[in-house]
Amino acid sequence: MPTLEPARIARLREAFLDADYTADGCLELLGAAAYAALARSESVPALRATTGVGALQTLVRLFLLQRAVSYPAAAAALPVEEALADGWLVRTPESDVRATVDIRPYANDIAGEQAAAEAWIVSDLGCAVGGAGGIGSGAATDQGVPRGELVLGVGGASTTLANIAVRRPVRRALDLGTGSGIQALHAARHAGRVVATDVNPRALHFTRLSAELSGLGDRVEVREGSLFEPLQEGEVFDLIVSNPPFVISPGERFTYRDGGMAGDDLCRSLVTQAGAHLEPGGYCQLLANWQHVRGEDWRDRVASWLAGTGCDAWIVQRDVQDVTTYAELWLRDGGDHLGPREAYEQRYADWLDAFEAAKVEGVGFGWITIRRLPEGAQGAKPVVVAEEWPHAVEQPLGPVTEQWFARQDFLRAQDDAGLLAARYQLADEVVQEQVGAPGAEDPEHVILRQNRGMRRATKVDTVGAGFVGVSDGTLSAGDILDAIAQLLDEDPVVLRDRAPEQIRLLVEQGFLLPL
Template identity: 65%
Template sequence: MRTSCAISRGASRHNGGVSPTASESLPADRSDVTRGLRDALLSAEFTADGLLELLGAPAYAALARSETVPALRATRGEGPLETLVRLFLLQQPVLRERVAGVLPLDACLESGWLRGIGTGAEVAATVDVRPYGGPDGEDWFIVSDLGCAVGGAGGIGSHDEGVVLGVGGASTTLAGITVRTPVAAALDIGTGSGIQALHASRHATQVTATDLNPRALHITALTLALSGAPAADLREGSLYEPVDQGAGATYDLIVSNPPFVISPGARLTYRDGGMSGDDLCRSIVQGAGEYLNDGGHAQFLANWQHVEGEEWTERLRSWVPRGCDAWIVQREVQDITQYAELWLRDAGDHRTDPAAYAARYDAWLDEFEARKVKAVGFGWITLRKTGAAEPSIVVEEWPHPVEQPLGDTVRAHFARVDWLRAHDDAALLESSFRLSGEVVQEQVGLPGAEDPEHVVLRQGRGMRRATKVDTVGAGFAGVCDGTLSAGRILDAIAQLMGEEPVLLRDRTPAQIRTLVEQGFLEPVA
C-alpha cells in the first residue's frame, strides 16, 4: 500500500528546501504560460527517462523514498536539467540568472510558478512539478504542493488540512488496475492532483473530476495542462454530490482513490474521509451503481474494517450495489496498532511532541475499540454494471506479487464471468478451451515417490495465481489446445484411468469452472 514506482514520491521538507504551506497561492492556469513551461521542461529533458539518466539508478530510487542527498550530489552541475531538478524536485532556491537560461522566467514569476527569494537574486518553485511517464511513453507532469509528492517512510510532514499530494503507491496501483477501453464519459472522484483524470484523458471523450478541496481542482487543471492533456470538467463537492447537479448523469468509467483512511475525525482532507469507520468507502461503492452505464466499470481503492464476530468477506459483499458484478481483492491486512502507527507517521506526528503523539495514538485505538475493530484490510474493488439477475461477486485475499498493469486482466475476468453465466454444465462440456499463456505445472511430493502429493498450476503473468488441482484437473488443463471439447477430453481421461465417463463428466465441471474463472483456461469461441 505504501510503495510506489520510480520518481513518484517527493522530497520532504528538509535539506534546506523551500516549504510554503498549502494555504499559499497557486500558479495561474494560463494556457500560454503553461505551454511555454512545458516546452522548456521537455527541451531540457526534464522527463522520467531524463532523470534516470542524470541521477543514475541509486539516486533515482532514493528520491522515490524521499531521500534527497544522492540527488543533491548528482545535480552539482549547472546544466539545464540539474537546474530544474534542484528547482522543482529538490525544491532548492536557485540563482535567477541560472533559471532564466532554462525557463521563461518573467512569465513563470508573473503567473506564480516561481517566486523571488530574499533580495530577488534567487527564485524558488511554488509547487512540486514531477515528471511522470505515461503508459505509452507520454511525457507527463504531476503538480502538487511542495514537499507533498507523498513523503516516503518519514511521512509528508505536513498538517495542513488542504494539502494536495502528488503520485504515490496507491495512485499508481489504481491507474494500473483500471480498465482502459475507449469510453464516452469517465468520472474521477476525489481527483487530488489529477493522476487518474490524466490517465482517463487518453481513452475517455469527456472526463469529469471532482474534489471536496478546491485547491485540488486547481492543481488538477495545472497537471492536465502541463501534461498537454485535454481539460476536464472540474466540480467541487463530496463523493457524488457534484454530479448530482446534472440530472441523469451517468458514466462508463468511475475511478476513485478516496480518502479511505479509517481515523478518529477528518483531520487531513487528502486521507481522512470524516465518516465513521469505513462508511466513506462503503458509501462510494454502494453509490456507484446509480451512476454507471450498462457495461461500465467502477474501480476503487479502499480500507475496510475487520470487525469481531463478522466475516470481512460478507461485509464487503453487502457493499455491492444491485445490478453489479464485483471483483474484490484484499491485498493487505494490518492489526490496529500497525495501522495507527502507519498513518500517524504519514502525517509526521512521530516528529512532534511525544505527549501529543501518544494522545493521538490513544484516540485511534479508542475508536477501533468502540467499533470492535481488530484489523483493517486494504485492497481493490471493481464493479461492472450488468443488471444480471444473479450477479457474480468474487471476494478473495491475494497478498502475493502481481504484474501491473492489470487493466486487461480485470476486463478479462468479467468477460469470463459472462461466459460462465451463459453456459450451464452441459454447454461447458460441449465447449473447447485453451490453456492460458505462461502457465506452468508444479508437482510437490517426497523424493522418489511414484505420485505427487499435489499438483499446482501457476500463472506467470497478471495476477500470478497458483491453484491446486487433482490428477484429472492437471491432465485436462495439459491437453487443452482448443481442438477437442471438454467432454471428449474427459472421456479420454476416464478411459486412461479406468473410470466411468459419466461419473467423471458429473464431478469435473466445477473444477473446470474454477480454472476458467481464475484465468488458467480460456474458452475458445
C-alpha cells in the same frame, strides 16, 4: 498557488521538453538509484548528481529537490519572468529563485492508453511522496497553506490504481477525489471527456495545472463536491476511478486522506452508489480500506455493500494490519510523531478508543472493481467475489481485470452441460509442479501456477492436470474427459459428473480460457 494561464503554461511545457525535463530525462541524468531514492523522499543522491551546469540540472533542483537556484540559471532553463509573475517561482532574500510547488515528470505509459506523451504532476511542496508528514507537524506549511488542504503528488496508492484500471477507449470517465489529477491524466489518454471532482478547491486547481502542463487541459473538466454530489441527475460514465480519502480515522484532519465519515462508511457509500452512475458494462475501480469487525467475516461484510446494486464486483484484499500498526502508519503520515510527545500519545489513544468502540480488530487494504451488468446480462444474478491475495502480481492489471469479468459472463451463462460442450485453451505461461516424496511413483498432488497476471496457484488432481495439458481448443471438454476415462479405465459418466466444478474453478481463476 500558480495562476492558470494556458498560453504561458504551454511555454513552460516547451521549456521542460527542450531541457528533457521528463521521466526518462531525469532517470538518465540521476541514475536508477538516485531516481528511486526520490520516491522514498531521499534527495541526497539526486543532489550529488545535479552539481553540474545545464537546464535539466536546474529544473531538477528547482522542482524535484526544492532547492534555490540563481536567477541566471533559471532564466537559461525556462521563461523565468513569466514563472515569477504566475507564481511558479518566487525570489529569495539572496536574489535567487525557488519553486512554490513540486512539478514531477510522470511516465504516463500504462498499457492500453494512447502513445505515451509527456506528463507532469503539480503538487504541494514536500507532498510529492509520503503524505503530510513530509512538511512537518505545524498547523500550516511555510507557505501558509493549512495542512488539512495539502495536495499530494504521485504515491504508491495512485500508482496502484493507475495500474489496475481498465484502459479501453471510452466516451466519458470520472475521477472521483482527483487530488493533483493523476488518474484524470491517465483517463484523458483513452477517454473522450474526463470529469474530475474533489471537495478541496485547491486540489481542483492543481488538477487543472497538471492537465494544462501535460497538454490535456481541454479534455478535463473539474467540479467541486463530495462523492457523487457534483454530478448532474442521470449523468453516467463508462469508467469511474477513485483513490478516495479511505483512511479509517477518528476525525477529519487531512482532506486528502480522511473522509469525515465513521469507520469505513465513505468507501461503503462510494460502492453502494457507483452502479447508478455507470453505463451498462461500465466499470468503477477504487482503492479502499475496510474494517475487520469482531465476529464478522470481512468478505461477507464488504460483499454486502453490493447488495441490490445490480453490479458484479471483484474485491481483492492485498494486506491487513492490526489496529496499532494501522494507527501508527497514519500518525506518521500526518507528521504527528514530529510534534510534542503528549499530543502524539493522545491522538494515538483516540485511534485505539475509536477502534475498540467499533469492535474493530484490524483493517484491510485492497481494491474493488465494480461493473454494471452489460446490456445482454440485465436481470441476471450479479457475481460478487471477495478474496485475499497478498502475493506479487504482474502490472498493469487492467487487461486482467477485463478478462476476469468476461469469464464471469461465460460462467454465468453455462450450466454443467454447457461447460462440457465448450472448448478451452490453456492460458499463456502456466506451469505444472508435482509435489511428493522423492522416488515416489505418483505425486501427492499437482500444482498449476501462473507466471502472468495475478500469478495464481491452484491444486488439481491427475485428471485435472491431464485435462489442462491437452486443452488447446481442438476438442470439447466432454470429448477430452471421455478420452481420459478410456486411458485411465474409468467410467466416463463419473468423470463428466465431477469435472464441471473443477472446470468452473479453473476458468474463474484464469487457467483455462473459453473459446
